[in-house]
Structures are given as structure tokens and as C-alpha cells.
Amino acid sequence: MPDKKDYYEVLGVDKGATEKDIKSAYRKLAMKYHPDRSDAPDAESRFKEISEAYAVLSDQEKRRQYDQFGHAGMGQYSQEDLFRGVDFEDLLRGFGFGGGRDSIFDAFFGGRRGQPARGRDLRYDLDLTLEQAATGLETTIEVPRAEICQTCSGSGAKPGTSPVSCPNCHGSGQITRAQNTPFGQMISSSPCPKCSGRGQTIPNPCQDCSGTGRVRRVRKIAVKIPGGVDSGQHLKLRGQGEAGPTVPGHMGAESGDLYVFVSVRPHPLFRRDDADLLHEASISMTQAALGDDIEVPTLQGRARLKVPAGTQSGSIFRMRGKGMPRLHGSGTGDLHVRLNVRIPTALTPRQKQLLEDLSAEMGETRPEQKSAERKAGERKAGDKSILDKIVDEVKGAVR
Ligand SMILES: [Zn+2]
Ligand SMILES: [Zn+2]
Known part of the structure; x- marks a missing residue:
């Protein structure tokens, strides 16, 4: 293969590159040239080129042969063997590419040997609200994709004309050549450059x-999303x-x-855990102590929740069947x-008095009482210096 570029040059790495360097160079270039990403006319051929370079340089044995014999050393591999063992799907995961293994494979071969080529898979990301995820959704999405040209029914020829057999490869699409290599004579074939293998x-x-x-x-395209769907499905x-x-x-190949892919947006009122939902509500101190009947939001509208007297802050109450459908x-x-108890902050004088009365009724000792008792105890001890006594007096006055 005379015009083939050096694999190291293709990936932009030097001969001493580590496995990691090669992988990261490949991923960077794949981002740029993946046919799902790039509209450049040569994207697909560049993508094939870098992928082939990666397939060889990431395999110790193939790399050793390539280092020693160059492209001639690769002649013993069929194209499929060349790519065997490389998990492109894993390598390109997280890039948001439509293609799984099959379509990446197809990008190299225009279909696996013996099987008709197949169109590329596509990915569409659909954002849903939690409400939509609960009820399910019928909607229409707009997907840009390649379709068979209606004008020429896919032949590529102007209506009334026909394609003709390529004179360069006599219609086979392949140029076959015999090469003398250290492994003996090798027959290799490559796509015909004149007709691009067609x-x-x-x-x-x-x-x-x-x-x-x-x-x-x-x-x-109309899509029907079932109720209960979750992110990542x-x-x-x-x-x-x-x-x-x-x-x-390959005419009439399968699409x-x-x-x-569904992604459910976070909701301001509910946190989702599979089919269950969690809502945080707050109640006042008195509601917690005396009990109440409160209104809480649910996905189906407002509902009432009975708060029993003596509810502790952080208690969780379960409302059966008010979560997500499975x-x-x-x-x-x-x-x-989850009920969180709110402690009041800006008390009116009357509220303060009521709470102090409540405190006394519950047998609690207020801090000002405690310090008075402490002072009395200290006086009784009577072993303070004059200075200590004056300091205590001043403190008392400030209080
Ligand atoms: Zn056409
Ligand atoms: Zn040709």
C-alpha cells in the first residue's frame, strides 16, 4: 500500500509513545473526526485512518511487526483481523456517539463481510420533567439523519442515467497487488481509489x-415514553x-x-429514589407538640397529612401510592x-412570656436564675478577694 501514511504520524505521536499516549491521542482525534460529530467531507476517511493506526499501535504484537516491517508487515492481516481485539465501543464511551460497536464497525467496512451493510445507529437525548416521567409522554422529536435520496432511489445517478462499471478496478471495487515481504509473497487488496471501492x-x-x-x-418521529421511566433508560x-x-x-441495506435516551430533570419539591419520592416539609414547634393536619404537595395534586401530637423533627411519614408508577x-x-420542626426566631414580648411560662411549667431553670444561684453560692464561700468581689458586682450590674 504505497500511499499509506505512517501510523505514528497519523496519530501525531512519536515512536516511543506509551500505550497511554496512543490511547489519548486516538481519543482526541476521534472526537474531532467521528462521522457523528464532524461534517467535514473527509471525516469518515480520517476516522478510519486514525482507527486503523490505533488498532495496530495499541496491540503489542502488531506494533512490533509494524515497527520492523512497516505497512508491508501488516499485509498478513485481513481488515477484520487488523481491528480484532479493539473495543472501540468502550474506547469511545461517554462521547455521546450514536454508534455502538456495529456502527463503528460499519464505518470501517461498510458492513461486516458476508452481511449487508447497515445504516448507523443514532442517539437522541430527551429531557423530561418528573411529572412527565410519572405520567409517560407521547411526543414528536426531530432527528437529523441520512435517508435514501428519493430522486434517484439511492443509485446516485441522475434520473434517466445509470452508473457505469469502474474501468480502473473492472467493477470489483478492489485493487489487488502481490508484494514480496519478509513473510513471503503477500496478496493485499485495497479499495479502488477511482471509485472509492464502489x-x-x-x-x-x-x-x-x-x-x-x-x-x-x-x-x-413520534415517540411514546412509558410512565415510570428514569434517567439513563x-x-x-x-x-x-x-x-x-x-x-x-448493498442496495436495500437495513437502516x-x-x-x-431519557434524562429526568431534578424537581424543586421531590427527590426521587426509584419509584419512591421524598418531600421535605416544615412544621412549627406547636404543630409538632400539639399535632395538626397539614397540606403537602404530591405529583397528583395537594393531599392532607395528619401530624400526630409529639412529632419529632426529622420524622418521616409515608403516603402510600403517592410516588412514581413502576x-x-x-x-x-x-x-x-420528612417533617422538620421550625424554631421561631423573632418572638413578640407576649410569645416570649408564654414560652417562659411554659418553660417554668416544665420545671426548667432559666439561665438568669442559674447565674443568680451561682452568685449566691460564691458569696457563701466568702473567700474572694476584694477585687474579685468588685468584678462580680460590676458583672452583675451589666447583666
Ligand atoms: Zn439522488
Ligand atoms: Zn474502481
């Missing part, structure tokens, strides 16, 4: 898709991803799938209400 060229391209056979469209809409590639031999209709969770 085996056909299009003398009169369709104007709507510029000969690609696919067009990008924003498609409105997803819905799979089969066949609603991108249309399959339209390369000859990818669309994954709708997915697949297996009952409903509970609403837990």
Missing part, C-alpha cells in the same frame, strides 16, 4: 444527493437510524436504529414526607 462510477450524478444516493433530512426505535450505505451490492405497570411507589 466498483461503479456515476457519469451523471443526481443533483439532489450529489451522487451519494443519500440525503440528510430532519425527520419528525432508553427506548430503541428499530430502523429509525440512518439509512444504510448505497454502495452497489440503523434510533436510541432515545415501569411496566407493577404498582406505584410511595411519597415519604
Whole structure:
């Protein structure tokens, strides 16, 4: 493969790069060139290029052979063998890419050998309120995706014209060459550069898709989210991803799938724990001591909660069935209400007097009484210096 770039150059690392350097260089470039991320016309080919470089340099044995023999040393591997053992899904996790393993695989091969190519999977993130998550939701989302061009039915040729067999590769899409390498003669094949491996060229391209056979469209898709859904869960809409590639031999390929990932926004009044909800409410000191009947919010509207006399601050009361529905209709969770007792701060003179009376009634000793008793005790001791006595007098006056 004469025009192939050096793998180290492709990843922008030097020959002594560690496994970690290689991985981080790959991830950085993958962010930039992943076809889900980039609209650059060469994104897909760049992505393949960096992924192949990574597949080789991240494997000790393959890297050793590459260091010794260059690209010729790679001739013994089929493309699938070259990528074997690399978990791209794991490597690219957290980037928010639509593709799982299959679609990344497809990006390299236009489909696994022996199987028709398949369109890329797509990911759509849907934000819900807690109320929507409780009731479920039927909505329409707008998904930009590649679809088969209606004008040319995916052939890429202007209506009334047809693609012709590529003269360079005689329609095979592959250029095969024999090379003499230290391993003996090796047969390697690479995609035909003239037709990009399609085996056909299009003398009169369709104007709507510029000969690609696919067009990008924003498609409105109806989704039905069941009640009880939680963050991180997803819905799979089969066949609603991108249309399959339209390369000859793969016409009519299956479309990818669309994954709708749900994320439920935090709620100002409720904290969610699976199907249960927690609400924090506050009651006054007297409500706690005497008991009351209070109003609390629930997802279904306001409800009444009986506060028994003598409720301690932090007590949790359970309101059965006022939580979230469980997915697949297996009952409903509970609403837990934590009651926090509010201590009054700005007392009127009368309130203060009432509380002091209450305190006396409960047999408590107020601090001013305590200090008077202490002073009496100190006087009785009678062993203070004149100075100590004067200090005590002054303190007393200040109090
Ligand atoms: Zn077209
Ligand atoms: Zn060709």
C-alpha cells in the first residue's frame, strides 16, 4: 500500500509513545473526526485512518511487526483481523456517539463481510420533567439523519442515467497487488481509489444527493415514553437510524436504529429514589407538640397529612401510592414526607412570656436564675478577694 501514511504520524505521536499516549491521542482525534460529530467531507476517511493506526499501535504484537516491517508487515492481516481485539465501543464511551460497536464497525467496512451493510445507529437525548416521567409522554422529536435520496432511489445517478462499471478496478471495487515481504509473497487488496471501492462510477450524478444516493433530512418521529421511566433508560426505535450505505451490492441495506435516551430533570419539591419520592416539609414547634393536619404537595395534586401530637423533627411519614408508577405497570411507589420542626426566631414580648411560662411549667431553670444561684453560692464561700468581689458586682450590674 504505497500511499499509506505512517501510523505514528497519523496519530501525531512519536515512536516511543506509551500505550497511554496512543490511547489519548486516538481519543482526541476521534472526537474531532467521528462521522457523528464532524461534517467535514473527509471525516469518515480520517476516522478510519486514525482507527486503523490505533488498532495496530495499541496491540503489542502488531506494533512490533509494524515497527520492523512497516505497512508491508501488516499485509498478513485481513481488515477484520487488523481491528480484532479493539473495543472501540468502550474506547469511545461517554462521547455521546450514536454508534455502538456495529456502527463503528460499519464505518470501517461498510458492513461486516458476508452481511449487508447497515445504516448507523443514532442517539437522541430527551429531557423530561418528573411529572412527565410519572405520567409517560407521547411526543414528536426531530432527528437529523441520512435517508435514501428519493430522486434517484439511492443509485446516485441522475434520473434517466445509470452508473457505469469502474474501468480502473473492472467493477470489483478492489485493487489487488502481490508484494514480496519478509513473510513471503503477500496478496493485499485495497479499495479502488477511482471509485472509492464502489466498483461503479456515476457519469451523471443526481443533483439532489450529489451522487451519494443519500440525503440528510430532519425527520419528525413520534415517540411514546412509558410512565415510570428514569434517567439513563432508553427506548430503541428499530430502523429509525440512518439509512444504510448505497454502495452497489448493498442496495436495500437495513437502516440503523434510533436510541432515545431519557434524562429526568431534578424537581424543586421531590427527590426521587426509584419509584419512591421524598418531600421535605416544615412544621412549627406547636404543630409538632400539639399535632395538626397539614397540606403537602404530591405529583397528583395537594393531599392532607395528619401530624400526630409529639412529632419529632426529622420524622418521616409515608403516603402510600403517592410516588412514581413502576415501569411496566407493577404498582406505584410511595411519597415519604420528612417533617422538620421550625424554631421561631423573632418572638413578640407576649410569645416570649408564654414560652417562659411554659418553660417554668416544665420545671426548667432559666439561665438568669442559674447565674443568680451561682452568685449566691460564691458569696457563701466568702473567700474572694476584694477585687474579685468588685468584678462580680460590676458583672452583675451589666447583666
Ligand atoms: Zn439522488
Ligand atoms: Zn474502481
